[in-house]
Amino acid sequence: MSTPVQKNEKSRPSASFKLKEAFQKTSSPEISLSKEELSGAMLRVSGRDPFNAEQVMQVLDEYIAGNKPEIAVSIGLKAHDPAVNGEWITISVDNRLQLEKIEALKNHIQNTFMQRLNNGFVKLTFRLNEEEKEQNDRKLVTSQDKWEFFIRRNPAVLELKKVFGLELD
Numbered sequence: 001m002s003t004p005v006q007k008n009e010k011s012r013p014s015a016s017f018k019l020k021e022a023f024q025k026t027s028s029p030e031i032s033l034s035k036e037e038l039s040g041a042m043l044r045v046s047g048r049d050p051f052n053a054e055q056v057m058q059v060l061d062e063y064i065a066g067n068k069p070e071i072a073v074s075i076g077l078k079a080h081d082p083a084v085n086g087e088w089i090t091i092s093v094d095n096r097l098q099l100e101k102i103e104a105l106k107n108h109i110q111n112t113f114m115q116r117l118n119n120g121f122v123k124l125t126f127r128l129n130e131e132e133k134e135q136n137d138r139k140l141v142t143s144q145d146k147w148e149f150f151i152r153r154n155p156a157v158l159e160l161k162k163v164f165g166l167e168l169d
Contacts, residue, residue: 045114059113077102094128
């Protein structure tokens with residue numbers, strides 16, 4: 001006696017459609033490196049060569065050219081000259097967005113510095129530019145506040161006000 005085939009029962013796909021097995025084979029490749037190959041893959045920088053701001057700028061140029069980070073990151077890294085104090089490198093950025101994006105790449109950038117400068121003791125910090133901090137601390141509410149801030153940034157505006165007889169509302 002034969003059993004009737006149920007219509008709700010799914011048929012098994014052919015061997016060429018065994019995606020799950022194929023995915024498992026490709027997603028977990030076997031890595032068989034010897035201890036010597038593995039230690040060569042992890043580059044250790046034990047040097048302590050001195051460096052200056054010019055060398056740091058060269059490394060930043062190489063980093064940007066080689067890794068092609070986002071435009072905001074590239075601009076943030078190149079906008080201001082880095083401050084070098086011994087083995088500490090401080091890079092100033094213009095705004096919080098750049099700061100957040102660059103902070104996310106801090107370890108990679110620091111490792112690049114260590115390798116290129118042959119100094120395993122490089123310390124990297126980022127900070128907001130002082131002008132940006134000052135502007136964020138003081139919110140310009142009234143038109144007088146805005147006017148005074150604008151004059152501090154560009155004193156020639158005061159002369160234009162006098163020449164054209166402009167007044168604040």
